[in-house]
Amino acid sequence: MQNIGYENVYQLEGGILKYFEEVGGAHYTGDCFVFDYRTALNPKLEPTETVQCFVRRSVVTPRQQLSPEYVYEKSCPHCYGKK
Numbered sequence: 309m310q311n312i313g314y315e316n317v318y319q320l321e322g323g324i325l326k327y328f329e330e331v332g333g334a335h336y337t338g339d340c341f342v343f344d345y346r347t348a349l350n351p352k353l354e355p356t357e358t359v360q361c362f363v364r365r366s367v368v369t370p371r372q373q374l375s376p377e378y379v380y381e382k383s384c385p386h387c388y389g390k391k
């Protein structure tokens with residue numbers, strides 16, 4: 309990120325999940341992607357309604373799942389209409 313111009317770049321020791329354990333959701337907006345069946349965890353370390361599309365493994369939020377382009381196991385707004 310510093311290579312593209314961001315000057316104030318920091319790394320959380322222990323990662324974002326450790327931050328959630330110690331601080332909770334304070335000063336944080338959103339979920340944390342995890343590389344297992346849960347897809348994403350919220351600051352309470354609970355799985356969320358976020359899923360991955362079967363086509364390209366794109367992350368699909370609950371709001372995106374409301375799109376007519378999201379069809380379970382077939383398409384999502386990220387891959388709909390693309391080969």
Ligand SMILES: [Zn+2]
Binds near residue numbers: 361362363366383388
């Ligand atoms: Zn997709």
